Amino acid sequence: MSEMIVIARKEIKDSLNNKFFLSILILLLILTIVSIVLGTLQVHSQIAQYNRSIEFLKSMGKTNLPPMPSLNPLSVSKSFVNYVAMIGALLAIVLGNYAVSKERKNGTFKLILSRSIYRDQLINGKLGGNLLLLALINFAIAAVTIIFLTALGGVSLSQADLIRLIFFFAASFLYMALFFIISLFVTLLLPYKNYALLTVIIIWLVFAFIFPQIGDTMDMDNQLPGGFFASMGLNRAQEKQIVNKFKFYETLRNGIEELSPTKHFERISFALLGVKPGFKNNTAWEIANLKWLNLAGLLVPNIILSMLSYLVFLRRENL
Amino acid sequence: MGKILSIASKEIKTAFKDKAFLAVALLFLLLSILSVYIGSATKNAEITAYQDIVNLLKSQGATSIPAEPKIFPLSILKNIINYVAVIGSIVAIFLGFNSFSEEREEGTIKLLLSRPIYRDQLINGKLFGGAFVIAGLLIITLVFNCFLFTVVSGMNINFAEFSRLTVFFVFAFYYMISFYLASLFVSLKSQNSTFAFLLMLIIWMGVSYVIPQLAESQKNYVYVLNNISQTMNQMPQDTLISKTIEIFSPTVQFKNIGRDLLQVVPEHAQLSLFTLLKLNLRSIIYLLVPGLFMLFGSYNSFLKEGN
Numbered sequence: 161m162s163e164m165i166v167i168a169r170k171e172i173k174d175s176l177n178n179k180f181f182l183s184i185l186i187l188l189l190i191l192t193i194v195s196i197v198l199g200t201l202q203v204h205s206q207i208a209q210y211n212r213s214i215e216f217l218k219s220m221g222k223t224n225l226p227p228m229p230s231l232n233p234l235s236v237s238k239s240f241v242n243y244v245a246m247i248g249a250l251l252a253i254v255l256g257n258y259a260v261s262k263e264r265k266n267g268t269f270k271l272i273l274s275r276s277i278y279r280d281q282l283i284n285g286k287l288g289g290n291l292l293l294l295a296l297i298n299f300a301i302a303a304v305t306i307i308f309l310t311a312l313g314g315v316s317l318s319q320a321d322l323i324r325l326i327f328f329f330a331a332s333f334l335y336m337a338l339f340f341i342i343s344l345f346v347t348l349l350l351p352y353k354n355y356a357l358l359t360v361i362i363i364w365l366v367f368a369f370i371f372p373q374i375g376d377t378m379d380m381d382n383q384l385p386g387g388f389f390a391s392m393g394l395n396r397a398q399e400k401q402i403v404n405k406f407k408f409y410e411t412l413r414n415g416i417e418e419l420s421p422t423k424h425f426e427r428i429s430f431a432l433l434g435v436k437p438g439f440k441n442n443t444a445w446e447i448a449n450l451k452w453l454n455l456a457g458l459l460v461p462n463i464i465l466s467m468l469s470y471l472v473f474l475r476r477e478n479l
Numbered sequence: 480m481g482k483i484l485s486i487a488s489k490e491i492k493t494a495f496k497d498k499a500f501l502a503v504a505l506l507f508l509l510l511s512i513l514s515v516y517i518g519s520a521t522k523n524a525e526i527t528a529y530q531d532i533v534n535l536l537k538s539q540g541a542t543s544i545p546a547e548p549k550i551f552p553l554s555i556l557k558n559i560i561n562y563v564a565v566i567g568s569i570v571a572i573f574l575g576f577n578s579f580s581e582e583r584e585e586g587t588i589k590l591l592l593s594r595p596i597y598r599d600q601l602i603n604g605k606l607f608g609g610a611f612v613i614a615g616l617l618i619i620t621l622v623f624n625c626f627l628f629t630v631v632s633g634m635n636i637n638f639a640e641f642s643r644l645t646v647f648f649v650f651a652f653y654y655m656i657s658f659y660l661a662s663l664f665v666s667l668k669s670q671n672s673t674f675a676f677l678l679m680l681i682i683w684m685g686v687s688y689v690i691p692q693l694a695e696s697q698k699n700y701v702y703v704l705n706n707i708s709q710t711m712n713q714m715p716q717d718t719l720i721s722k723t724i725e726i727f728s729p730t731v732q733f734k735n736i737g738r739d740l741l742q743v744v745p746e747h748a749q750l751s752l753f754t755l756l757k758l759n760l761r762s763i764i765y766l767l768v769p770g771l772f773m774l775f776g777s778y779n780s781f782l783k784e785g786n
Contacts, residue, residue, distance in 0.1 A: 180677060187681065191689065198696050209699055239692050246684050254677065354673055358499035358573075361680065365503075369565055370510065377517050377558045409524065 163277050167285025171259060172293050178258060184251045185297065188243060192301050195239040196308045240305070241429040244332050245422050249364060252294060252336040256343025257357050259286050264351075283473045286344070287466070294336050302329045320443065327444040328432045334458040335425040339364065341465040348472045368422040375417035378409065424457035482596050486604025487611060490578070494612050500573045504616055507566045511620045512627060514558035519632040522555050551742035552634045553643060556624055560737035563651045564730050565687060568658040572679045574612060575662030578605050579781075580672040602663075602781050609659045614652055621648050640742075642752050647740040650766070654733045657770030658683070664777045687730040694724035694731065732766040735759065 175181050210226075217225055263269040272282060302325060309315055317325070343360045350356040417423040428451045430436040432444060439447055448455060494500050525548060533544055582588040591601060621644070629635060636644065662679050669675040697720040725731045736759045742748035747755060756763065 180674060184681070194693070195696075198693060202696050205699065239696055242688065242692060246688055247681075250677075250680060250684070354577075354676075355499070357673060357676070361676075362499065362502055362506075365566075365569060366506070370506065373561060373565060374510075374513070374517075377514065377561065378521070409520075 163281045164285040164288060167277075167282060168289030168292065171286055171289030174262065175255060175258065175290070175293055178254075181251065181254050181258065184247060184254060188247045188251060188297075189301065189304060191243045191247065192240055192304055193308055195243060196305060197312055199239060200309075200312050238430075238433065238435045241426060241433065241435070244301075244335065244429075245368060245425060248332065248336045249339040249368060249422075251297070252338075252340035253343040253357075253360050253364060255290050255293070256340040256345075257347050257360065259290055259344055260347040261356070279474050280470070283470060287341075287469075290340055290344075291337055294340060295333055298329045298333045298336070301332075302326070323444045324432045324434075324447075327448060328429055331425060331428050331432070331455070331458065334455075334462060335421060338421055338458060338462050338465070341462055341469060345465050345469045345472065348469060348476070351478070367420050371416055371420035372423050372426075375413050375420075375423065378413040378416070418453075418457065421458055421461060424454040427451060428454040428458075482600045483604040483607060486596075486601060487608035490605055490608025491612055494574055494608070497573075500570075503566070503570050503573045507562065507570050507616065508620060508623070510562045510566055511559055512623055514562055515556060515624055515627040516631060518555040518558050519628075522550055522632065525550065549745065551745070551748045552628075552632070552636050553640050553740070553742040554748070555632055555634070556628060556644070557738070557741050557743045559620070559624065560734055560741060560743075563654065563737075564734055567651060567655045568683055568687060568730070570616065571609075571613060571655040571658035572662050572676070572683060574609055575659040576666055576676040576679050577672040578609070578663050579666040580669050580675045581666075583670060584672060598782050599778070602778060605663065606660075609663070610652075610656060613655045613659060617648050617652050617655070621645070639752065643740045643742070643755075646752060646756075647737055650733060650736055650740070650763075653770060654729060654766065657729055657766075657773065660770055660773035660777060664773050664780065667777055667780050686728050690724060690728040691731050694721045694728070697721040697724060726765050729766050729769050732762040735762045736766065 214225055263272070273279065305325065306317065306322075309317065339360075342363060343356075346360045346363070347356040350359060427436075428447070431439045431442075431447045431451055434440060439450075442450065529548055536544060579588065582591070592598065625636075625641075625644070658679075661682060662675070665678050665682075666672070666675045669678065695715075697718055699716040699718050738744055739747045739755050739759055747758065750758070
């Protein structure tokens, strides 16, 4: 156990000395703050806009007034979900690649394994250290989010909001851990550092950008011109009735999106942060239950790829 | 000129031997083909949706039936805008990120410059090579798109529409070349190809996702009352802040120009090409500037570099 702790500590120290890793981390923190500041400004502006629209409609004698926009304080972090999906994933990829490539470059794999340390202890130390670092990063971002939401947004988060945030950062940790493990696995598998990194980036592009992009272009809302149903004079219920006729198309689109861990992360996050309507009255536990498929979509690949990484690392002759 | 062509031809050969680049380029081609299918299928869906709406309204006793939506042929190809904006830029990054840093790592840059070749010839050769590969990919995409468009949608495009499509591909070429130039510049400045690649990815994310999202978050959503249904809809509206933020993203500018050229905006769908370009002049300038900046930066950096 002590050997594992030593390796884990060394992993954290090495990563904190890696300038590129630190630059991405700082960028992520800055973007978190920027997204909260801009999100807060936007919510305030939307409320003012809403009030002006209501005044105008009332002056026209309208009685069918639109509902108040969501004032959910967590929804201002919407952009932040996208930043974690992109920059958080890249951060994890760099960590995973660095964990193996630095040892290869310096020839220290052989040196470490010539000492009284087993391969499983070495990989456990690397996994433990880097996953702890990712957890700490998420904890730091959570702290920054709460501080800035309270200080700038002027909102006091309820206990339920805090639990939702904790669940969101747990999902964010799982998502980042997945890309760390993919990167670790591919770098262990492929001997050339650059080739491994490029391969992981292609995998990331496919899962994080291409599948969601295909899903997005197949989305009826995006394919039909903006306001198509409204221009046809349909209300929401009638619109749903029409869209239901394209069930197969929607199933196919959904199937493509289900292949993407980014979509799983986005779906569970939007539900927890209240960005997606319909989960306002649910507790964080209830949302986790409702979104179990998305949770499994993040958890299962993590477990499978961890096992594969063990397998490759324990059996490989030339590291 | 002969030396420039030799370097360009070597760049092209290297690109086609690079498995990672080939994988991304193939992905780009597949997605562009897929986009025509998706576009055609969804346009058919729009017609079907209209027929369903008419049937629904008639069954509910409505007397006012909305007019059939007008379908502009090029709008079927609109998905290609997103694929060029996202994947096209990545293709250019994969092509250019190690142009100089790899030569430096392998020591071949000193070897090259010890031969009777000027620095500007070397950079021109790399530039021509990259431009040739990008142009080749886009020409293949254009040919495939035109062919599939005719076969799948059963529609034909007239000369004006073909001109719009061609001009769109010219902008797509410039957009991709801008990313190639940026990669070339980063590769020149960096000693390490991994660092150059990761830095370019960060720039790509910033330009293609972060800045557009920041701009989007600063738009106003005004409430609009629908005359027929009397329902309220939210419509995004540009603000000074959102427009200012967008200036820093060539991706947004490319998408704006692309949407107009490919008839996605119905109000601009039947304007002449010249009027359209005049209308998008500001976006065109904002798109051109970063690429030119990178080009001058690369020349300046390489011609004056000591080591």
